[in-house]
Amino acid sequence: MEDKEILEKFANPDSRNLAFNQLIRKYQQKIYWHVRKMVIDHDDADDLTQEVFIKVWKNLENFRQDAQLYTWLYRIATNECLTFLSSKRKKFFLPINDVAAELTEKIDSSPNIDGDEIQLKLQKALLRLPDKQRLVFNMKYYDELKYEEISEILGTSVGALKASYHHAVKKIEEFIKQD
Amino acid sequence: MKNDFKLSDLPKRNIYEVPDKYFDRLPAQIMERTAGAGYSPAPWYAAAWKPLKLAMAPLVLLLVAGIVYFSQLRQEKEEPGVVLATVGDEAIMDYLSTYAVLESSDFADMTTLSNPEMTAEFLNVSSTAAEEELEYYRLDTIDY
Numbered sequence: 001m002e003d004k005e006i007l008e009k010f011a012n013p014d015s016r017n018l019a020f021n022q023l024i025r026k027y028q029q030k031i032y033w034h035v036r037k038m039v040i041d042h043d044d045a046d047d048l049t050q051e052v053f054i055k056v057w058k059n060l061e062n063f064r065q066d067a068q069l070y071t072w073l074y075r076i077a078t079n080e081c082l083t084f085l086s087s088k089r090k091k092f093f094l095p096i097n098d099v100a101a102e103l104t105e106k107i108d109s110s111p112n113i114d115g116d117e118i119q120l121k122l123q124k125a126l127l128r129l130p131d132k133q134r135l136v137f138n139m140k141y142y143d144e145l146k147y148e149e150i151s152e153i154l155g156t157s158v159g160a161l162k163a164s165y166h167h168a169v170k171k172i173e174e175f176i177k178q179d
Numbered sequence: 180m181k182n183d184f185k186l187s188d189l190p191k192r193n194i195y196e197v198p199d200k201y202f203d204r205l206p207a208q209i210m211e212r213t214a215g216a217g218y219s220p221a222p223w224y225a226a227a228w229k230p231l232k233l234a235m236a237p238l239v240l241l242l243v244a245g246i247v248y249f250s251q252l253r254q255e256k257e258e259p260g261v262v263l264a265t266v267g268d269e270a271i272m273d274y275l276s277t278y279a280v281l282e283s284s285d286f287a288d289m290t291t292l293s294n295p296e297m298t299a300e301f302l303n304v305s306s307t308a309a310e311e312e313l314e315y316y317r318l319d320t321i322d323y
Contacts, residue, residue: 020213024206032202036195046201050209057213115194122186123194142191169186177184 001026003069010060020060024053027070030143031077037138038081038131040103040123042112048084052077067152074145074153078135085131100127118176125175129168136161137168 001022009019031052036045055076063072089099104124107113115123126134135154139145140161147158154161263271 017210017213021206021210024209028202028205032197032205033193033195040195042195042197046205049205050212053209054212057209112196112198113194114196115192118189119192119194122189141186142193173184173186 004065007060007063007065007069020057023056023060027073028053030070031073034074034077034138034143035081037126037142038135039084040106040127041110044084048077048080052080055080068149071149071152074139078153081135082131103127121176122172125172128175129171133164133168136164137172140165 006019006023006026009015010023012019028049032045032049035048035052036042039045039048052073056073063069085099104127107120107123107127113120126137129137132154136150139150139153140147145153147161150156150161151158156164
């Protein structure tokens with residue numbers, strides 16, 4: 001179903017629930033994987049994905065249709081991830097590296113992760129990047145979004161995103177070469 | 180690890196997994212929560228508020244520029260005489276006695292001074308001498 005049709009149905013109180021259910025089914029996987037790659041743990045990703053859709057439910061009527069619906073959803077999900085990681089640091093008075101170490105440990109111990117050595121090492125290399133650079137990398141490399149779309153989501157210039165992605169790739173390659 | 184490792188050589192793969200039928204259950208879980216969260220439709224002004232917020236800064240700037248422009252325009256229009264009327268006589272006298280080259284006749288029509296002796300002071304004559312001087316002129320013979 002097209003986004004426009006979902007939004008029209010959502011505007012009608014009689015078909016609101018049906019439309020929102022369709023919206024969840026259409027975007028749940030994109031949002032979940034976007035969140036999961038940032039927070040690593042499935043339970044955290046599950047909580048945050050639900051929070052994202054609750055926020056969407058509350059604010060969908062204010063959504064301006066001059067933007068794409070999925071970039072708006074990505075923006076909400078991105079903000080939720082950044083807030084979660086930031087509050088994790090504040091809650092436990094952790095520096096950035098300790099949060100990265102905690103997430104790295106989850107990669108080694110979580111039952112819901114299955115990859116060969118090089119793939120695990122790639123994920124650990126990603127955790128060494130600053131949060132926003134990791135977001136840019138994930139959206140470009142895994143989600144294959146265009147820089148213009150990422151720019152709309154993060155509110156950053158295309159030039160800055162290109163530089164950020166380029167630096168991220170270099171850092172990851174250097175990290176993997178170290179062994 | 181190879182020293183010539185390139186990320187582009189590595190096949191893209193999602194190593195994360197979810198519990199069985201997770202995505203089948205998720206919509207129902209979220210819908211259950213939306214029922215609890217309730218739906219509050221946006222107020223009528225919500226749609227207009229966002230563009231209004233964006234326009235607020237240039238509008239305020241325009242307003243300030245307009246106020247400055249019109250106040251300057253008003254100041255320019257005021258007659259010098261009107262502006263001068265707001266200045267007290269004593270202040271004018273102070274200014275003139277400091278900066279201007281004056282003659283006795285300049286003080287002739289300063290009748291509103293609170294202290295009449297001040298005129299005499301400026302003329303640098305005693306009041307007796309001034310009276311004598313006035314007696315010298317016969318006012319009824321002076322042509323205007």
